[in-house]
Amino acid sequence: MSATKPHLTVKLAAPRGFCAGVVRAIDIVELALKKYGPPVYVRHEIVHNRFVVEGLEAKGAIFIDELIEAPDDRPVIFSAHGVPKSVPAEAQRRNLHFVDATCPLVSKVHREAERAHGAGKRVILIGHDGHPEVIGTLGQLPGDAVTLIEHPEDVARIDTNDGEDGSGLAYVTQTTLSVDDTSAVIDALKQRFPAITEPKAGDICYATTNRQEAVKIIAPGCEGFLVVGAPNSSNSNRLVDVAQQSGVAKAYLVQRGTDVAKLDLSGIQTLGLTAGASAPEVLVEEILDALRRDFDVTVNVEVVREENVIFNVPLELRDVV
Numbered sequence: 001m002s003a004t005k006p007h008l009t010v011k012l013a014a015p016r017g018f019c020a021g022v023v024r025a026i027d028i029v030e031l032a033l034k035k036y037g038p039p040v041y042v043r044h045e046i047v048h049n050r051f052v053v054e055g056l057e058a059k060g061a062i063f064i065d066e067l068i069e070a071p072d073d074r075p076v077i078f079s080a081h082g083v084p085k086s087v088p089a090e091a092q093r094r095n096l097h098f099v100d101a102t103c104p105l106v107s108k109v110h111r112e113a114e115r116a117h118g119a120g121k122r123v124i125l126i127g128h129d130g131h132p133e134v135i136g137t138l139g140q141l142p143g144d145a146v147t148l149i150e151h152p153e154d155v156a157r158i159d160t161n162d163g164e165d166g167s168g169l170a171y172v173t174q175t176t177l178s179v180d181d182t183s184a185v186i187d188a189l190k191q192r193f194p195a196i197t198e199p200k201a202g203d204i205c206y207a208t209t210n211r212q213e214a215v216k217i218i219a220p221g222c223e224g225f226l227v228v229g230a231p232n233s234s235n236s237n238r239l240v241d242v243a244q245q246s247g248v249a250k251a252y253l254v255q256r257g258t259d260v261a262k263l264d265l266s267g268i269q270t271l272g273l274t275a276g277a278s279a280p281e282v283l284v285e286e287i288l289d290a291l292r293r294d295f296d297v298t299v300n301v302e303v304v305r306e307e308n309v310i311f312n313v314p315l316e317l318r319d320v321v
Helices: 020-036 050-059 086-093 104-118 132-138 152-157 179-192 206-218 234-245 257-262 281-294
Strands: 007-014 040-043 061-064 076-078 098-100 122-126 146-149 169-173 224-228 250-254 270-275 296-303
Touching: 007 206, 007 281, 020 040, 020 050, 020 076, 020 104, 050 061, 076 086, 086 098, 104 122, 104 132, 104 169, 122 132, 122 179, 132 146, 152 179, 169 179, 179 206, 179 234, 206 224, 206 234, 206 270, 206 296, 224 234, 224 281, 234 250, 234 270, 250 257, 257 281, 270 281, 281 296
Parallel strands: 007 270, 007 296, 040 061, 040 076, 076 098, 122 146, 122 169, 224 250, 224 270
Antiparallel strands: none
């Protein structure tokens, strides 16, 4: 007689997974492949998820690191994370046909930075050094016009040449940061520079905020938490951080169902489960199937907030059926 599997209650977060910007970016690649035929070149991963990237590669997308790798006679798509101004400028110089899949909420940050610079202010960017979105935002302005910071303690090293009260400063943020951690940086900025200009609306995107809120609500009572996402996905890693900060010691980032067997799930009776904004639902189902191999799983969907945001694809692709 086979042994009885231990029972596991899975609290499945809603919302989770794809956000409107990711859906739009993937749609752009797929519609471009239909309209122009393969291959279509994509500068950098369209979104940070290998499963998604490999699926698009199978359809004829070719992912490249830099524009120089793209031939002159094929379309090029820029990733959802945004690019420095030098990239479309180079594409125009070469007369390349390019499609910009930058998330509209990232583009909003770009425009805020440009407006602040145009008003004569130095821009403080809160973000992770080296992240593609941060590289793209830094590349909207001359190098001496923007300062990158990440932690509250970084505020102390900002020079005061732009006014002791911060009247010559403005700040913007990366869209996928931890809401709480970013608030601490903003508080430090405002304390030192009370006259600093802030965005009219917060820069952290609705999907990042909603997914982090869901984890905070679900985490109490969970002995473990799984976040489906890629190691290079900022928003997915922040969800793991939020779970840990909410008191869940066994919080893990997982990419595929095969990862589950490597995890220490001992002592866990209630498990939280969510997915980063670039992780498709099929991977969530794959994780659940992997859990069912070792546990008698009950899934409780925890709806924290409804999402109905849709971003249109560029005009040139709206006629594709």
